Each structure stands twice: as C-alpha cells, then as structure tokens.
Amino acid sequence: MTTPSVKPKAMIQDNTRCIGCRACMIACxxxxxxPADHTEFFAGAGYQNPVDLDANNYTLITFNEIVTGxxxxxxxxxxxCMHCEHPACASACPTTALTKTALGxxxxxxxRCIGCRACMxxxxxxxxxxxxxxxxxxxxxxxxCADRIEAGLKPACAxxxxxxxxxxxxxxxxxxxxKRRIATAPGTYIPEIYGLDDVGGTSVLHLSSVPFEQLGYxxxxxxxxxxxxxxxxxxxxxxxxxxxxxxxxxxTWIMHRRANRSDSKGHTA
Amino acid sequence: xxxxxxxxxxxxxxxxxxxxxxxxxxxINNAYPWGxxxxxxxxxxxxxxxxxxxxxxxxxxxxxxxYHALLRPAVLMALxxxxxxxxxxxxxxxxxxxxxMILVSWAPSAALYEVGWCAFLYLNVLVLEFVQVPLExxxxxxxxxxxxxxxxxxxxxxxxLSHLHQSSLGTLLTLIPHKINVLWWSEQLPLIFLFxxxxxxxxxxxxxxxxxxxxxxFTPNIDMLGGLARIEAWLVGLLLVFRLGDLVIRGxxxxxxxxxxxxxSFWVEIGFGLLLPLVLLMMPEVQASRGGLVTACSxxxxxxxxxxxxxxxxxxxxxxxxxxxxxxxxxGITLGIAAGAxxxxxxxxxxxxxxxxxxxxVASQPRATAPAGAWHGARSVS
Numbered sequence: 001m002t003t004p005s006v007k008p009k010a011m012i013q014d015n016t017r018c019i020g021c022r023a024c025m026i027a028c029x030x031x032x033x034x035p036a037d038h039t040e041f042f043a044g045a046g047y048q049n050p051v052d053l054d055a056n057n058y059t060l061i062t063f064n065e066i067v068t069g070x071x072x073x074x075x076x077x078x079x080x081c082m083h084c085e086h087p088a089c090a091s092a093c094p095t096t097a098l099t100k101t102a103l104g105x106x107x108x109x110x111x112r113c114i115g116c117r118a119c120m121x122x123x124x125x126x127x128x129x130x131x132x133x134x135x136x137x138x139x140x141x142x143x144x145c146a147d148r149i150e151a152g153l154k155p156a157c158a159x160x161x162x163x164x165x166x167x168x169x170x171x172x173x174x175x176x177x178x179k180r181r182i183a184t185a186p187g188t189y190i191p192e193i194y195g196l197d198d199v200g201g202t203s204v205l206h207l208s209s210v211p212f213e214q215l216g217y218x219x220x221x222x223x224x225x226x227x228x229x230x231x232x233x234x235x236x237x238x239x240x241x242x243x244x245x246x247x248x249x250x251x252t253w254i255m256h257r258r259a260n261r262s263d264s265k266g267h268t269a
Numbered sequence: 270x271x272x273x274x275x276x277x278x279x280x281x282x283x284x285x286x287x288x289x290x291x292x293x294x295x296x297i298n299n300a301y302p303w304g305x306x307x308x309x310x311x312x313x314x315x316x317x318x319x320x321x322x323x324x325x326x327x328x329x330x331x332x333x334x335x336y337h338a339l340l341r342p343a344v345l346m347a348l349x350x351x352x353x354x355x356x357x358x359x360x361x362x363x364x365x366x367x368x369x370m371i372l373v374s375w376a377p378s379a380a381l382y383e384v385g386w387c388a389f390l391y392l393n394v395l396v397l398e399f400v401q402v403p404l405e406x407x408x409x410x411x412x413x414x415x416x417x418x419x420x421x422x423x424x425x426x427x428x429x430l431s432h433l434h435q436s437s438l439g440t441l442l443t444l445i446p447h448k449i450n451v452l453w454w455s456e457q458l459p460l461i462f463l464f465x466x467x468x469x470x471x472x473x474x475x476x477x478x479x480x481x482x483x484x485x486x487f488t489p490n491i492d493m494l495g496g497l498a499r500i501e502a503w504l505v506g507l508l509l510v511f512r513l514g515d516l517v518i519r520g521x522x523x524x525x526x527x528x529x530x531x532x533x534s535f536w537v538e539i540g541f542g543l544l545l546p547l548v549l550l551m552m553p554e555v556q557a558s559r560g561g562l563v564t565a566c567s568x569x570x571x572x573x574x575x576x577x578x579x580x581x582x583x584x585x586x587x588x589x590x591x592x593x594x595x596x597x598x599x600x601g602i603t604l605g606i607a608a609g610a611x612x613x614x615x616x617x618x619x620x621x622x623x624x625x626x627x628x629x630x631v632a633s634q635p636r637a638t639a640p641a642g643a644w645h646g647a648r649s650v651s
Contacts, residue, residue, distance in 0.1 A: 052299070053299075054299060088444060091378045091379060091444075092379055092380070092381065092441075092444060093376060093379055093381075094370075094371045094374065094376050094379045094381040094382035094384075094385050095367075095370040095371055095374040095376060095382075096374050096375070096376045097370075112367075112370055112374070113363075113364060113367065113370075114362055114363070114364050114365075114367040114368050114370050114371065115362045115363020115364040115365070115367070116362055116363075116381060117302035117303065117363065118379070118381050118441070120299065120302040121302055121303055121444075121445060121448075122444050122445060124445075124447050126299075126300065126587060126588070129299045130299060130302060130363065132290060132291045132292040132295070132297065132298070132363075133290045133291075133292040133293075134290055135287075135289075135290050136364065137290070137291070137363040137364065138363075218447070220447075221447065222446075226444060227378060227444070229443045229444050229446070229456070230378070230379075230380050230440050230441075230443055230444050231378060232456075233380075233436070233437075233440045233443065233459050234377065234378060234379075234380060234383065234437075234440060237377075237383060237433060237437075240432075240433065241429060241433060244428075244429045244432055244433075245425055245426070245429045248326075248330050248425050248428055248429060249425050251330050251331065252329060252330045252332075252421065252425065255330065255331060255332025256332065258332065259332055259334070
C-alpha cells in the first residue's frame with residue numbers, strides 16, 4: 001500500500017494493451033455494489049455488452065470492429081468518467097452535489113441532489129446516468145473509487161487489469177508516462193493523449209492505436225474548460241443586478257416626476 | 270369543461286409518475302435528460318411569464334400609463350406561469366422533496382442556481398404585487414398600507430430579477446455547444462432568451478386582453494393595443510436582426526441553408542415566429558383589427574415556444590443511436606398544468622378587479638390610502 005499524498009491522481013487507459021476481458025467492469029461493479037444485468041449479445045454494437053453505460057455500469061469496454069491491415073479486428077476502447085480538472089457537471093449543479101476533490105475524483109453527494117439532471121445535460125462526455133425507474137433516483141457515474149484513493153489504494157479497475165492497460169498514479173507522472181509510451185513506440189500509438197488538455201485536462205488519460213473517433217470517443221471538444229462558457233456570463237451577474245436596479249430605479253423616479261409635473265389627470269407617483 | 274378534463278388527465282398522469290417513477294410516464298432518458306418537460310413546462314412557461322416584467326417595465330418604470338389596463342392581467346399571468354413552472358419542476362425533478370437544497374447551497378457557478386434563486390424570489394415578488402388585489406376586496410387596510418410602501422422597491426426588484434433569470438435560462442444552455450445544433454447554440458443565448466421573453470410579453474398581454482374582452486364582455490381599447498403592437502413590432506424586428514446577425518457572425522449560414530429538419534425548423538421559427546408577425550404588426554390595418562392582432566401575437570407566442578423547443582429539445586443531438594420523442598405522459602402533464610393555469614386565471618378574472626374596463630365589483634371601494642404607482646391608480650385613471 002502506498003501512502004496517501006495530496007498530489008492529484010490520474011489514470012492511464014492504454015487501449016493498445018486492452019484485450020477486452022472486462023475484468024475492470026466486474027471489479028467496478030463489485031466495489032460499487034452495482035447489480036448484475038441480464039444482457040444479450042448483439043443487442044447493440046456486436047459483442048459489446050452492455051450497449052452503453054447506465055445506472056448499473058460505471059465503466060464499459062467498447063468493442064469496435066475496425067479494419068486494421070487486411071482483416072477486420074476488434075479494437076477496444078473504454079468509457080468511464082473522465083474526472084475533468086474543471087468539471088462541467090459540477091459547475092452546472094445548483095446544489096454542489098457534485099464536487100471535484102483535491103485528489104482528482106469528481107464525487108457525487110447523494111444527500112444534496114435534487115434530481116435536476118443538469119450534470120447529465122452538461123457533461124461533454126455523456127457520463128452521468130440516471131435511474132429513472134427508481135422512486136428515489138440518483139446520479140450514477142464512475143467515482144474514481146474516491147474512497148479507495150483516499151485510503152491510498154488504487155481504483156478497483158486498476159487492480160485487476162491482467163495486461164496493465166490501466167495505470168494509476170500522480171497525474172504529473174501519468175502524463176510523463178503516457179508521453180514516454182508514445183515516444184518509445186510511435187508505431188503502436190497515435191500521437192495523441194485523450195484527456196491531456198481536452199476541456200482543460202482530465203484525470204483519465206486514454207491512449208490508442210487508432211484515431212479516437214473510431215473507438216466511439218467524443219472528439220472535437222474544446223481545449224478550454226467547459227465552465228468558462230457559463231462563467232463569462234455568470235460572473236457579471238451581481239454587477240448586472242446592481243446596475244439594472246439602479247437604472248430602473250432612476251427611470252421610475254424620472255418618469256414619475258415628469259408625470260407629476262405635467263399632468264393634472266391623476267397620475268400619481 | 271375541456272380545461273377540467275385536460276387538468277384531470279394531468280393529475281392522473283402525475284399520480285402515475287409519483288407512484289411508479291419518472292420512467293412510468295416519460296421518455297426522457299440518459300441521453301436526453303430534460304426533454305419536453307423542461308423545454309415546454311419550464312423554459313417556455315418562464316418565457317411566457319416574461320409578460321409580467323415586460324408590462325411592468327413599460328407601465329411602471331418607463332411611465333407608459335396608457336397601458337396600465339394590461340398591468341394587473343400581466344402580473345396575474347406571470348404569477349400563474351411561474352406557479353406552473355414550479356408545479357412542473359415538482360413533477361420533473363427526480364427528488365422534488367429536496368428542492369429547497371438550492372436555497373441552502375452556494376453554487377454561483379451554476380446557471381441553474383441563479384435561475385432557481387431568481388425565480389423563487391420573483392415568485393414572491395409577484396405574490397406580493399398581486400395579493401393586493403384580493404386584499405383590497407377584503408379590506409385589509411393595514412397590510413395593504415405596508416405593501417404599498419414597499420411596492421416600488423419590490424416592483425423594481427421583480428423587473429431586475431426577471432432580466433437575470435430569463436437570461437440565465439439561456440446561460441444554462443451555453444454549456445452544451447456539443448449537443449445543441451449550430452443553428453441555435455450561440456454564446457449569445459442569454460441575450461436571445463432575454464429578448465425573446467421580452468418579445469413574448471406584449472404579445473401575450475394583447476392576446477389576453479382581447480380574450481378577456483370577448484369572454485368577460487367589455488369593449489377593447491383597440492387604440493391602446495395598436496400602440497403596443499407598434500412597440501411589439503420593434504421588439505420582434507430587433508430580435509430578428511439579432512438572431513440573423515448572430516447566425517452570420519458565428520458562420521452558421523451554411524447549416525441554415527442546408528436541407529435538414531433542423532434548417533426547416535429554424536426557418537419555420539424565423540419565418541412564422543419573427544418575420545411574418547413583424548410584417549403584420551407593422552401594418553396599420555393589423556394594428557387596428559382584433560383578428561389581425563390575434564394572428565400576429567399568436568404567431569409571436571408560438572415562435573417563442575418553438576424557439577425554446579428547438580434549443581432545448583428538437584435541436585439537441587447526442588449520439589446517433591440515441592433518440593428522444595416526448596411521450597403522451599410528458600405532454601399530458603404539461604397540458605394539464607397549463608389548463609389548470611388558464612382555469613385559475615378565468616376564475617380569478619371573474620372574481621377580482623383585474624380588468625379595469627369591467628364595472629367595479631360590489632366589494633371594491635375607492636382606495637383609502639394614497640396609491641404608489643399605476644398599479645394602485647389603475648381605477649382612478651380613465
């Protein structure tokens with residue numbers, strides 16, 4: 001066991017090493033107490049199972065049939081919360097039920113949630129899911145095993161990967177490691193780290209042998225934090241409020257004075 | 270009777286929702302978490318509630334006392350629109366019993382936090398404004414005296430808060446450029462939302478006035494409506510210029526000229542919601558005719574509705590295999606709420622002196638205290 005440190009953590013998801021065994025999905029379910037699903041093959045994209053992340057599945061190995069060389073082949077990708085450095089979900093939450101912790105995880109505090117689903121709407125990676133059938137529904141998403149990290153452990157998924165496709169450590173080290181892998185094996189990797197600076201950087205860094213959009217990743221996102229889009233409006237709100245109140249007050253006063261002075265019909269101020 | 274039936278349907282569907290969860294009545298899903306309930310039940314309702322602050326701004330702040338006959342109906346409509354949105358919220362939220370959390374949180378970076386606070390405060394303002402009407406009928410002089418003293422600052426607060434949260438509803442959606450079609454997503458969404466709410470105001474006020482004239486049986490002052498129609502033409506024209514200018518500046522003209530459902534919906538919205546009513550409202554014949562005003566103003570209101578739905582529902586695309594079509598349950602509940610609001614308005618309009626063209630009810634006596642603004646001087650001005 002490593003000793004806990006306050007340096008922000010990160011995880012590398014090296015898709016070139018993934019063999020699609022889905023042990024990470026099982027470990028995730030196990031640690032987070034998610035029930036098993038009754039699923040079937042070919043319900044969605046071929047052998048991929050389940051079709052998408054949902055309230056019971058916080059991470060998912062995607063099976064992408066891609067022609068590499070002469071034959072079609074499976075190239076695996078992985079979906080999980082990216083734990084953004086500047087999370088759009090947390091910025092959209094009106095009750096701070098979602099917060100970014102110092103160690104990196106974006107965590108959900110069930111007791112504050114009102115169920116407005118603004119986080120689901122805001123997330124550029126479409127990660128938070130909802131259990132609409134529940135009478136006391138909650139937001140469901142990968143927790144980065146915040147409780148384990150807090151205790152100095154690795155996230156559950158990172159402990160079980162048989163091919164070391166998942167690495168965990170300080171973010172600085174993980175960024176350096178991801179860059180090193182790309183530099184030492186340029187034939188294996190495309191020269192891009194998904195999450196390095198997308199939406200201002202994330203705590204999960206993905207590596208791949210094929211362009212990320214072929215793995216179903218959402219690409220073309222801005223390199224600036226998503227919350228900047230609303231901040232530029234919201235930060236002026238208090239000033240706007242004071243200004244408008246003063247202007248309207250002044251206008252009312254002027255108009256009433258004018259009405260009083262000029263008319264005898266009974267307009268009163 | 271029809272309204273009661275629709276309302277009853279809404280109540281039944283709401284019971285199903287509370288007994289069986291959101292899934293039992295709604296099609297909203299993980300990819301489309303808001304859908305019709307937010308697009309219509311909240312975003313459109315709040316936009317229509319803009320009638321309150323628009324008419325208040327016009328009459329009380331800009332001193333256009335000519336339109337004071339529209340003030341009380343406007344405030345009552347706003348009150349009912351906001352109340353409807355709150356009722357919608359209680360259905361739509363996953364955990365409505367936790368909604369007070371917004372008031373004990375500190376989340377200034379969340380647009381919804383600001384919307385929540387402003388809408389909550391504004392609802393209180395509307396109640397304080399409107400409650401004076403029944404209190405006058407009941408003759409609660411002392412309470413009224415206090416309410417009249419605070420009327421001006423409260424009224425100003427209401428108009429200011431409206432500017433803030435009408436725009437913040439747009440701010441909310443600036444966060445998702447990756448989901449909203451390029452035809453509607455704009456960094457200027459807060460301004461577009463504010464302007465369109467302002468534009469909805471006079472249109473709704475004119476529609477209500479003409480409807481009341483017909484059903485309550487008074488002769489409408491078409492001259493006054495014509496004046497308001499000219500103001501409305503300016504508002505519609507300015508928004509049209511702003512929308513098209515914004516489209517050009519953002520370089521989204523190609524998307525508007527391509528043959529897609531998005532483009533069709535966009536041009537229906539621009540053509541029938543802005544351009545056509547603009548032309549109509551500028552015509553003296555329309556300004557002077559009931560039918561013309563009803564047509565033009567209905568188009569404006571429908572245009573605002575379509576805009577909110579385009580931004581928040583139709584214009585949203587997530588991943589191609591994920592779809593959303595509003596369910597019967599979702600639409601039924603929103604219609605039930607709207608029917609309830611119309612019904613309450615109709616009843617109150619018959620019970621209370623909302624429309625000054627009507628003869629005073631037996632209970633309403635000349636005001637004892639000095640009126641603070643047009644709100645109170647309403648009956649004394651001819």
